[in-house]
Every structure is written in structure tokens, then in C-alpha cells.
Amino acid sequence: MRIPVYLFAAASILGATASIAQGFKPTQPIEAVVHTGPGGGSDVLARAIAVMLEKEGLLPVRMQVVNKPGGNGNVAIAYMAEKKGDPNTIAFFTGNWLTNYLVAAEAKFTIRDLTPVARLVLEPAVIAVKADAPYKSLKDFVEAAKANPGKLKQSGGSITSRDNVVRQLLQKASGARWAFISFPGGGQRIAALLGGHVDMMVIEPEEAGQHIRAGNMRVLAQVTDKRLEHFADVPTLKEAGFDVPVVPQVRGVVAPPGIPRENVEYWQEVFRKLTQTPSWKKYVADNQFESGYLGSAELVTFLDGFYGTMRGILKEAGVKTVR
Amino acid sequence: MDILGGLVHGFAVAFEPLNLLWCFVGVLLGTLVGIMPGLGPPATIAMLLPLTFKMSPAGAIIMLAGIYYGAKYGGSTTSILLNMPGESASVVTCLDGYQMARKGRAGPALGIAAIASFVAGTFGVLGLMLVAPPLAKLALSFSSPEYFGLMALGLAMVVLLAGRSMLKALLAALVGLWIASVGTDLFSATSRFTFGEVELLSGIDFVVVAIGVFALGEVFGNMETHDGIRMQPMPKGLRNLLPTLQDLKDCRFAFVNGSVIGFLVGVLPGAGSTIASFLSYGVEKAVSRRREQFGTGVIEGVAAPEGANNSETGGALVPLLTLGIPGSGTTAILLAALVLWGFRPGPLFIPDNPGLFWGLVASMYIGNVMLLVLNLPLVPLFAQVLRTPSYVLYPLILGVSMIGVYSTSSSLFDLWLLAGFGLLGYLMRKLEYPAAPLILALALGNDFERALRQSLMMSEGSLSILVTRPISAVMLSLAALVLLIPVFGRVNAWRLQALEQE
Numbered sequence: 001m002r003i004p005v006y007l008f009a010a011a012s013i014l015g016a017t018a019s020i021a022q023g024f025k026p027t028q029p030i031e032a033v034v035h036t037g038p039g040g041g042s043d044v045l046a047r048a049i050a051v052m053l054e055k056e057g058l059l060p061v062r063m064q065v066v067n068k069p070g071g072n073g074n075v076a077i078a079y080m081a082e083k084k085g086d087p088n089t090i091a092f093f094t095g096n097w098l099t100n101y102l103v104a105a106e107a108k109f110t111i112r113d114l115t116p117v118a119r120l121v122l123e124p125a126v127i128a129v130k131a132d133a134p135y136k137s138l139k140d141f142v143e144a145a146k147a148n149p150g151k152l153k154q155s156g157g158s159i160t161s162r163d164n165v166v167r168q169l170l171q172k173a174s175g176a177r178w179a180f181i182s183f184p185g186g187g188q189r190i191a192a193l194l195g196g197h198v199d200m201m202v203i204e205p206e207e208a209g210q211h212i213r214a215g216n217m218r219v220l221a222q223v224t225d226k227r228l229e230h231f232a233d234v235p236t237l238k239e240a241g242f243d244v245p246v247v248p249q250v251r252g253v254v255a256p257p258g259i260p261r262e263n264v265e266y267w268q269e270v271f272r273k274l275t276q277t278p279s280w281k282k283y284v285a286d287n288q289f290e291s292g293y294l295g296s297a298e299l300v301t302f303l304d305g306f307y308g309t310m311r312g313i314l315k316e317a318g319v320k321t322v323r
Numbered sequence: 324m325d326i327l328g329g330l331v332h333g334f335a336v337a338f339e340p341l342n343l344l345w346c347f348v349g350v351l352l353g354t355l356v357g358i359m360p361g362l363g364p365p366a367t368i369a370m371l372l373p374l375t376f377k378m379s380p381a382g383a384i385i386m387l388a389g390i391y392y393g394a395k396y397g398g399s400t401t402s403i404l405l406n407m408p409g410e411s412a413s414v415v416t417c418l419d420g421y422q423m424a425r426k427g428r429a430g431p432a433l434g435i436a437a438i439a440s441f442v443a444g445t446f447g448v449l450g451l452m453l454v455a456p457p458l459a460k461l462a463l464s465f466s467s468p469e470y471f472g473l474m475a476l477g478l479a480m481v482v483l484l485a486g487r488s489m490l491k492a493l494l495a496a497l498v499g500l501w502i503a504s505v506g507t508d509l510f511s512a513t514s515r516f517t518f519g520e521v522e523l524l525s526g527i528d529f530v531v532v533a534i535g536v537f538a539l540g541e542v543f544g545n546m547e548t549h550d551g552i553r554m555q556p557m558p559k560g561l562r563n564l565l566p567t568l569q570d571l572k573d574c575r576f577a578f579v580n581g582s583v584i585g586f587l588v589g590v591l592p593g594a595g596s597t598i599a600s601f602l603s604y605g606v607e608k609a610v611s612r613r614r615e616q617f618g619t620g621v622i623e624g625v626a627a628p629e630g631a632n633n634s635e636t637g638g639a640l641v642p643l644l645t646l647g648i649p650g651s652g653t654t655a656i657l658l659a660a661l662v663l664w665g666f667r668p669g670p671l672f673i674p675d676n677p678g679l680f681w682g683l684v685a686s687m688y689i690g691n692v693m694l695l696v697l698n699l700p701l702v703p704l705f706a707q708v709l710r711t712p713s714y715v716l717y718p719l720i721l722g723v724s725m726i727g728v729y730s731t732s733s734s735l736f737d738l739w740l741l742a743g744f745g746l747l748g749y750l751m752r753k754l755e756y757p758a759a760p761l762i763l764a765l766a767l768g769n770d771f772e773r774a775l776r777q778s779l780m781m782s783e784g785s786l787s788i789l790v791t792r793p794i795s796a797v798m799l800s801l802a803a804l805v806l807l808i809p810v811f812g813r814v815n816a817w818r819l820q821a822l823e824q825e
Contacts, residue, residue: 044659070525181780187648195463210669
């Protein structure tokens with residue numbers, strides 16, 4: 001069995017020397033590593049956070065976004081692992097980093113080698129169909145899928161994406177079966193639905209907003225535990241009659257391995273304060289995210305639970321897990 | 324709002340002094356970014372994003388869009404002068420552009436690239452203004468089978484890019500398809516041809532291969548010959564540095580072809596400017612009376628792809644602004660920017676924000692004029708690069724190539740790849756394998772495979788979906804026709820031979 005290296009054991013030894021100066025405070029510009037190119041989800045979040053930290057005066061130095069694209073996030077993870085002990089680097093992780101740990105055999109380093117700092121947002125999702133589709137509820141869709149096994153289609157991201165996880169869970173709960181068609185870009189998934197080439201998709205609420213207002217899309221259910229403000233009349237999965245685990249899309253912050261305890265605490269505090277600022281609240285509301293702050297220790301527990309659930313789901317989706 | 328009223332309103336917005344300034348800053352930055360290989364418009368826009376929060380949204384979108392279409396103008400410069408494509412869409416420009424430069428016609432090549440960019444860029448804006456909403460609906464009727472047809476048509480262009488040997492061209496194309504397949508498979512999340520290398524999980528970057536095979540291959544090849552100090556002939560006099568009237572006449576059809584194909588392909592969110600430029604080059608060659616001279620430096624071979632590349636910009640803004648669907652890296656970050664400023668592109672974007680939309684459209688007309696005025700005088704200046712002695716120029720090309728590649732990925736691994744592909748490019752030159760088919764296949768390979776597999780998932784494994792849907796059937800028939808072109812040529816040659824013998 002692999003013992004998580006997390007922070008405390010190793011960090012306390014390393015930290016003992018580094019932490020003579022009480023309380024860490026960065027003195028150099030901070031490198032914020034993201035695994036997407038410019039314009040990708042993580043990149044945009046990181047840049048928005050950099051602006052907010054500056055505006056709210058939470059960070060005495062500048063935060064500079066560094067793009068380390070490649071290898072589905074594994075290049076960024078390896079880069080972070082090499083930065084061992086570096087107090088001036090942090091990274092923004094996404095669900096990708098977590099599934100990579102389970103499926104990427106090539107990865108020499110995984111997120112488990114890094115130091116968890118904080119969870120920041122949960123991205124909810126809704127289940128949408130084209131406005132002129134015959135399905136008025138999720139039940140309608142599932143029943144139709146049951147009547148024509150494999151005929152209905154869902155557009156989504158890669159097979160390890162949340163889209164497919166939701167599908168697997170619904171299929172398992174209902175015994176229905178429908179096809180999953182992967183599109184690399186979010187735009188193409190929407191285009192496939194609006195063009196009538198697929199029947200259903202799991203979409204982020206903010207992305208769906210315009211299309212719903214314009215009358216092109218209808219939402220059947222929301223993949224959340226409780227109803228979102230903007231979708232107050234749309235049932236959650238449970239309310240729609242499907243008692244399946246809600247798999248959140250998470251984003252958060254990690255630090256390199258082996259950084260002192262003080263640093264973790266410092267960053268934890270910066271991001272906890274950030275999530276209470278008006279700019280953050282506006283950002284989260286504009287994007288219809290859920291603010292989901294968790295500190296380092298809770299994040300560890302959360303991740304362990306996440307791996308357990310995902311491992312089972314991926315196995316059922318026919319994806320080979322390697323860890 | 325009707326179009327005329329909208330445009331008047333738009334020009335009022337775009338002519339505000341501050342917005343004019345942002346427009347100029349945008350197109351200037353765009354030109355610079357386009358000239359430098361590597362650092363592309365998405366990275367530039369991302370870096371400027373924090374600044375835009377302090378600007379008015381109209382000024383900000385005008386500037387960022389300026390970077391986007393401005394970069395398309397600059398992209399051809401290094402292709403023509405150094406055989407170094409800075410982005411995938413300017414690969415085709417290397418074919419005839421660099422040959423023109425070798426013949427001492429770098430000036431006209433650069434000039435025609437700017438003029439074609441202006442003509443087609445303006446056409447793209449016209450299209451965006453006139454037909455955006457209805458065309459966006461049409462774009463939605465394209466799905467995987469249609470994209471498969473389009474990609475097949477693009478790949479069929481291989482026969483038009485072949486040099487003397489069709490077999491060698493096809494082999495090069497197959498290698499390109501293979502390189503495209505490296506990485507993580509989208510559908511099964513398994514890795515292919517990664518040899519346990521983390522860096523290969525996301526595939527091999529197109530720019531690395533293109534710069535390696537074209538620019539480095541060329542440098543390695545030229546290092547063998549010790550022919551003097553100067554690399555290329557350079558005629559004196561300003562008149563020889565710009566396209567002649569005859570050149571413009573030769574390009575008449577190329578302007579139209581590039582404009583129309585570029586715009587139409589741009590409207591399709593799953594296509595992109597690479598296929599637009601390859602398609603218009605292919606069409607240009609297929610209908611040309613001097614087909615056999617393509618690849619030796621004919622001016623319409625530069626005008627058509629450069630036009631398509633620029634007209635594509637206007638097209639790509641159609642699905643972005645009317646559907647909220649980005650088709651490329653740059654449009655994706657424009658979308659992110661709009662969202663960060665509090666706008667949501669989608670069906671209601673134009674009616675909700677007429678000032679922003681029309682201001683942008685008007686600024687693009689102005690920006691295209693600025694770019695022409697900015698770029699034409701630069702032509703003689705850039706053409707001087709070729710006067711540099713080769714012992715300075717070659718190391719310079721090597722350096723710029725490495726910086727360009729490193730700046731996109733900050734990865735040393737990619738530099739090794741670059742060296743490897745440079746060697747491949749050199750060997751291909753030695754053995755007379757054409758490089759263009761490899762690059763074309765690499766550019767389209769992923770989309771081609773993906774579209775096929777998506778189609779088969781849609782049809783539960785039945786290939787008939789590819790021919791029963793009308794648009795895809797038409798595309799595939801066109802592809803078949805293109806594949807037959809060399810056969811016609813051969814039949815003709817036999818006929819002529821037979822006539823001579825009689």
C-alpha cells in the first residue's frame with residue numbers, strides 16, 4: 001500500500017529548519033502554475049484570482065500565472081514536484097489532476113506528491129436538452145433511452161470527464177443505456193446539441209444561461225445537492241428521482257512537496273480570506289460556481305473520498321485504473 | 324437595429340479617439356506577435372487580460388480583436404522570408420512564398436500577402452456584419468460526419484501538394500497521420516505511442532513539427548552548400564519590392580477564392596484556419612492554368628491561403644458572438660474575456676449589446692486599413708533580412724526557432740523534438756520527400772480521426788452515416804474528384820505521348 005506523502009511527516013522535518021523565521025510571508029513574485037494554455041479554464045480562474053488578490057490587498061507580492069500545458073495536466077504536476085520546497089510557487093488544480101492520478105500510468109508524479117492547500121470552487125452542472133426535444137423531465141429522457149437502448153446520444157468531454165461520470169451513474173441507477181460522444185471543446189458539445197446531432201448534455205449553468213434565455217435549450221435537472229439560485233424551478237438529481245452521488249467538479253490550490261507548515265497555513269489563510277471578499281463573491285455568482293472553500297486538512301479527506309468514488313465509477317465505465 | 328443604422332452607430336463608437344488608439348495598439352501588437360513564431364495571439368491576449376479590466380469593454384474587445392486579426396497579417400512574414408511558419412495557418416504560405424523569396428521576389432510576396440489579407444479580411448468583416456445570425460444556424464447543421472467529409476477533402480489535397488512522386492507524397496502524409504495519433508486518446512483515455520514519456524501525453528505540438536521540418540530542414544540543407552555569403556538574390560529599387568500590376572491581375576481569382584473559402588470555413592466551429600488555407604491553396608491550384616508551376620513561387624499560391632487565413636477571422640467571430648461557441652484557441656480566450664467583463668456571448672449577445680457588436684465590426688474595417696498601411700511600408704524593410712550573410716542568418720533562424728518553440732511550451736523536451744524534426748526535414752529534402760503532405764496530414768489527422776469515430780458512435784458503427792447525410796456526401800464526392808485529378812493529368816500525358824509517337 002502506498003502511504004500518502006502529503007505534508008506533515010516530511011514537511012515537519014524540512015520545515016524545522018526553514019521555519020526559524022516565524023510566519024511565512026512571500027518576498028518574491030509568486031508563480032501560479034496552471035496546466036492549460038492561455039484561455040483555458042484554469043488559466044482564466046488563475047488570472048481572475050491574481051487580479052482579485054491584488055485588488056483586495058491580500059498578497060504583498062505579485063502573482064504571475066505560468067502555463068505548463070501538456071500531458072493532460074501531468075506536465076504541470078511534474079513541474080510542481082520538481083519545485084520541491086519552493087515557497088514561491090503554487091498551482092491551481094482541477095478534477096483532471098485527480099483522475100490523472102487514477103488513470104495515467106506514465107505519470108511519475110501525481111497530485112498525491114504535492115501539498116494540498118485549499119479547495120476553492122465547486123462547479124455545478126445541469127442536464128440540458130434542445131428546447132424542441134420531447135423530453136420534459138429527466139425521467140422522460142431515461143425512459144426513452146430504455147425503450148431504445150443505445151440510440152440516444154449525449155455529447156461530452158473525455159471518457160474520464162464529469163459528463164461521463166454522471167452518465168454512468170444515471171445508467172447504473174436506471175438500467176437505461178445511451179451513447180456518449182466525446183468532443184474536445186465545450187463549444188463543439190453545445191453545437192452538437194443545438195444542431196440536433198445529440199440528444200442531451202451535461203453543461204455548466206453559466207454556459208447554458210444564454211441558450212436557455214434565447215429559447216434554444218431546456219434544463220431537465222441539476223447535478224447539485226441543493227437547487228441553484230438561477231435554476232430555482234429545476235429539480236436536483238435526487239428530486240428528479242435519481243438518488244446518485246453528486247460528483248462535483250473541483251478547483252483548488254496545491255503547493256510543491258516539502259514546504260514548511262507555516263507556508264501551508266499562510267496560503268490557506270490567504271485563500272480563506274479571498275473567498276470572503278466581495279470580488280470573490282461576485283466572481284463566483286457571475287460564473288454560477290459554488291464557493292467551496294476547504295482548508296488543507298479537509299481537502300485531504302475530501303480527496304481520499306473522491307478517489308474511492310471515482311475508482312469505482314471509472315471501472316464501470318471501462319477505464320483502466322492504475323493506482 | 325438595421326445594418327446601416329448599426330454601422331453608423333458602430334463607427335461612432337470606433338472613431339472615439341481612445342477606441343481608435345486601442346484599435347491601433349491591438350493591430351500593432353498583433354502584427355508583432357504574428358511575426359514572431361511561437362508566442363501566439365492566445366498567449367498575448369491572456370497576458371493583457373488583467374489590463375483590460377481598467378478599460379471600457381468596447382475599447383478592450385476592439386484591442387483584443389485587433390491582436391487576433393493583426394497576427395494573421397504578420398504570420399506570413401517568417402514563412403516567406405525564412406521558410407519558418409509561425410502558426411499552422413501559414414504553413415501553406417511557405418510553399419510558394421519562400422520559393423518566391425529564393426527567386427528574389429520576397430518583396431512582392433510579402434506585399435501580396437498584405438494585400439490579400441486586407442481584401443479578404445475586409446470581406447470577412449462584411450460577412451460577419453451581413454449574414455452572421457442565419458449563417459450561424461447553418462453552421463449548426465455541421466456535425467461529425469460533415470466534418471469528416473471536410474477533413475477528407477482537406478486530406479485529399481495531398482495529391483495537389485505532391486512533387487514528382489505521388490508515392491512519396493502519400494508516404495509523407497501517412498507519417499503525418501501517425502505523428503498526429505501520438506498522445507492520449509480522447510475516447511478511451513489510453514495513451515498511444517507515448518513510450519512512457521509524460522511530455523508526449525498531450526501529443527506533439529504542430530508548431531514544433533512545422534518549424535522543424537520547414538525552417539530547420541532548410542537550414543541544415545543549405546549548410547551543405549558553401550555558395551558564397553549572400554543567401555538570396557535581391558533586386559534593387561523600390562519598384563521591385565512591391566507586387567506589380569500583373570501580379571495583382573494574376574491574383575484576381577485568389578482574392579475571391581481566399582475570401583469566400585476562408586469565411587465559410589471560419590464559420591464552422593470545428594474547422595479552423597489551417598484547413599481554410601490548405602483548401603483555398605488546393606482550389607487555386609486545381610483551377611489554375613499554370614498548375615504545374617505551383618510550389619515554385621507563383622504569386623497566387625501566396626495570395627489564396629493568406630486571404631483565406633484572414634477572412635477566417637471574420638467567420639470565426641460568427642459562432643463566437645451569435646452562439647457563444649469558440650472554434651479556436653484565440654476565440655476561446657476572447658470568449659473568456661467577454662465573460663470576465665460580464666458579457667455572455669450567445670444568441671442574445673448582439674441584440675443586448677448593439678454598441679459593442681457594431682463598434683467591433685466598425686473597428687475591424689478601420690483596423691484592416693491600419694494594417695495595410697502599417698504592413699506595406701514594412702515590406703522593403705523585412706526584405707532586407709535576406710541581405711544578411713548566411714553565417715549570420717542561419718544561426719539567427721536556429722535561435723528564433725528555438726525561442727519560438729520554447730515560448731509556446733516552456734519545455735526543453737519540445738526543443739529535442741524540434742531538433743529531431745529538423746533532422747527529419749533534412750532527410751526528407753535529401754530523399755526528395757515533400758514536406759507539405761506530412762504537415763497537412765498532421766494538421767488534420769486528429770480532427771479527421773475524431774470526426775470519423777464520433778460519426779461511428781452516432782450511427783452505432785455503421786459507415787453509411789458518412790454518405791447518407793447530404794453535406795458529407797457532397798464533401799466526400801469532392802474529395803474523390805480531387806483524388807482523381809492526377810489521374811486525369813496522367814491520362815492527358817499519355818494521350819500527348821501517343822500523339823507524338825504517331
